[in-house]
Amino acid sequence: MKRDIFQAIADPTRRAIIALIALQAMTPNAIAENFNTSRQAVSKHLRILTECEVVTPEQRGREIYYRLEIDKMKEIDEWLDQYRKIWESRFEQLDVLLTELQQEKQERKI
Amino acid sequence: MKRDIFQAIADPTRRAIIALIALQAMTPNAIAENFNTSRQAVSKHLRILTECEVVTPEQRGREIYYRLEIDKMKEIDEWLDQYRKIWESRFEQLDVLLTELQQEKQERKI
DNA sequence: GACGCCCGCAACTGTTTGGTTGCATACTCT
DNA sequence: AGAGTATGCAACCAAACAGTTGCGGGCGTC
Numbered sequence: 001m002k003r004d005i006f007q008a009i010a011d012p013t014r015r016a017i018i019a020l021i022a023l024q025a026m027t028p029n030a031i032a033e034n035f036n037t038s039r040q041a042v043s044k045h046l047r048i049l050t051e052c053e054v055v056t057p058e059q060r061g062r063e064i065y066y067r068l069e070i071d072k073m074k075e076i077d078e079w080l081d082q083y084r085k086i087w088e089s090r091f092e093q094l095d096v097l098l099t100e101l102q103q104e105k106q107e108r109k110i
Numbered sequence: 111m112k113r114d115i116f117q118a119i120a121d122p123t124r125r126a127i128i129a130l131i132a133l134q135a136m137t138p139n140a141i142a143e144n145f146n147t148s149r150q151a152v153s154k155h156l157r158i159l160t161e162c163e164v165v166t167p168e169q170r171g172r173e174i175y176y177r178l179e180i181d182k183m184k185e186i187d188e189w190l191d192q193y194r195k196i197w198e199s200r201f202e203q204l205d206v207l208l209t210e211l212q213q214e215k216q217e218r219k220i
Numbered sequence: 221g222a223c224g225c226c227c228g229c230a231a232c233t234g235t236t237t238g239g240t241t242g243c244a245t246a247c248t249c250t
Numbered sequence: 251a252g253a254g255t256a257t258g259c260a261a262c263c264a265a266a267c268a269g270t271t272g273c274g275g276g277c278g279t280c
Contacts, residue, residue: 010120011238022196029256041239043258048237062247062256070200073193080190083183086132090180121268139226151269153228158267172226172277 005075008052013037014045018054018068025058025065115185118162123147124155128164128178135168135175 009015013035020026020034028046032039046066049055054072058065119125123145130136130144142152156176159165164182168175 004122006116006120006122006125010116012114012116013238015116019192022193027256028258038240039257040241044238047258064257070193070197073190074197076186077190077194080183080187082129083132083180084187087180087184123268137226138228148270149227150271154268157228174227 003048003052005052005054005072008049008054008072009076011045013041014049017042017045017049021055021066021068022070025067027063027065031066113158113162115162115164115182118159118164118182119186121155123151124159127152127155127159131165131176131178132180135177137173137175141176 009018016035017031020031028039028043031046032042046055046057049066050057052072054069055066056069058067119128126145127141130141138149138153138156141156142149156165156167159176160167162182164179165176166179168177
């Protein structure tokens with residue numbers, strides 16, 4: 001079964017889990033208490049997130065803390081980069097257009 | 111039916127379509143020719159992408175050109191921003207740690 | 221107007237997914 | 251060792267999804 005980061009963030013519940021554990025690792029029970037979902041549902045999402053390596057389990061006694069692998073988020077950032085270039089170049093084009101219009105205005109004044 | 115940009119990019123075929131039409135609008139047939147998929151399969155993905163407003167159809171004669179709404183990509187960028195802050199702060203912490211180690215080294219030399 | 225493209229829509233199929241329920245395992249505390 | 255807690259795993263279900271097939275409606279050319 002091939003999973004990727006994009007599938008991981010496709011589900012709103014999973015995005016909520018990611019946001020929740022971003023700042024500090026949490027246990028499945030603690031996560032489930034934070035929004036109205038059953039522990040088992042959270043557990044299934046955590047399994048998927050673990051498979052995607054977005055999240056890493058850390059056993060501490062009888063509890064398992066799940067920690068966000070922030071580096072995986074960078075993968076999305078890298079993928080987005082190709083489009084960032086496009087919207088930045090569009091912005092530059094708009095900028096060029098605006099300055100051209102400004103120049104025309106100036107020339108007409110003369 | 112609620113769709114969002116994250117569902118749009120969850121499917122690899124859809125990411126390929128997005129990448130394909132990023133630079134210039136294309137028709138469903140033209141898109142389908144670019145990778146081994148049927149026209150109808152592409153058409154279904156385009157419908158989902160249209161519902162997510164990632165893509166906009168433009169009728170020209172009997173052809174329909176699909177154009178990428180690059181601004182929708184910015185939404186992902188904005189969502190990613192909260193995590194970007196985290197990994198940047200981690201990097202800074204690492205930096206602080208390194209300079210501290212460096213200082214200790216210096217002090218020991220004295 | 222008739223034919224040939226380009227395309228969306230509806231019906232159908234096999235697969236995946238999100239969620240629930242029940243059970244087994246492992247650790248902690250007394 | 252026994253009770254209680256934290257958790258994963260398998261089985262099951264309904265809904266969603268990706269893809270195929272067939273059909274009908276525009277548009278353009280002859």
